[in-house]
Amino acid sequence: MASKPVTAPVPITWYPTLAVFMLSIGLLITASFFIYEATSSRKTRSLPKELTTGALASFFLGFGSLFLLLASGVYV
Template sequence: MAAKPIASPIPVALYPTLSVFTLAIGLVITAIFFIYEATSSRKNRSLGKELATSAVASVFLGFGSLFLLLASGVYV
């Protein structure tokens, strides 16, 4: 049985597009997080909302950074 070469499930041509979109979404969610922190008082803040917003922003920024590295030729 011959081994199959490892291939990406996402076409390489889509890396730059995915990088731009995921980084843009991550930055928008990060901005929403900062606006929420700056405009809400300490009594009205919700830990669950803060954690959820920061987790979603982190995932999008992480994948955006990954695709940016892959699009620029740094294979991680």
């Protein structure tokens, strides 16, 4: 049985677009996190909301950074 060449799950032409969109979404979520932290009092803060917001921001910024590196030719 002949082996198939390894291909990317996402077309290479989508890398710059994915980088811009994912980094933009991640930065917006990060900004909303900072606004939430600055405007809520210590008694009204919610740990699950903070963890969810932080995890989402981390996900989008992480994959956005990955696609930015791939789009610029740094293959990781």
